[in-house]
Amino acid sequence: MSEYYELKLGELTRKLPLIRLNPTLTIASFVLLGDAELTHYAAQKLSEQITEPFDYIVTMESKGVPLAQELSYCMGKKRYIVLRKKVKDYMKNPRVLSVNAITSSQDQVLVLDGEDAQIIAGKKILLLDDVISSGGSMITAKKLVEDAGGQVILQAAILAEGEASERKDILYLERLPLFD
Structure with missing residues (x-):
């Protein structure tokens, strides 16, 4: 190989x-992270395919952050929300859920700051990540958004890995295979 x-x-x-x-x-x-050219290109291509109106992009720390930044700019959004990997001292009433992702050997958490939860309540949300594989992170992110009163209208990524590329409920630009 x-x-x-x-x-x-x-x-x-x-x-x-x-x-x-x-x-x-x-x-x-x-x-x-660090690939400004690819981040910009992917955001432009995703923005061309996103037709349903939404209020906010929600992404996961950390590799989704540059993509959310660039896509927000491409789509004229002034703010996006980041789900953090741990509770920060500045957070007020954080909401925490465990997630099991393919690239992590142990369980992680996703954290929605309580102030961000108030912002997305009653809003249409685009969930965004760099790669969707097992879908564990997206499932957890979607639950956090919905528990805060947001409505996930689309899940998008640059790449769909393995079986995720067969899903019809996500938008992605390219397939990424898994290897034995």
Whole structure:
């Protein structure tokens, strides 16, 4: 097996290192952080496909943040919401849920600041991440949004990994395979 997977996203190409997570699963490691060119390109392409009106983008810390920033700008949104990975001292009445993601060997949490929960109550929400794989993070994020009174109208990502690429309820730009 090669040490890399070549990802083609429109006119861009990236060599993603293959990382063995366990004896039966290897992934192509997609790290959006620091890749301004790809982030901008992906946000533009996603913005062209998002037709349903929404009020706020909600994303997960940390790799979804640059994409949310760029997509917010492309779509004329002045603010987006970040679900954090731990409770911060500045948060008021944080809402916390556990999540099990494919790229983490242990359970993590997603945290919605209580002030952000008030902002999204009664609003239409676009859930955004860099990669959707098992869907665990999106399921947890959706529950946090809905528990706060927000309505998730679309789930989107740059890449859909493995079986996620067969889902009809998400918007994504390119498929990312899993490897044995």
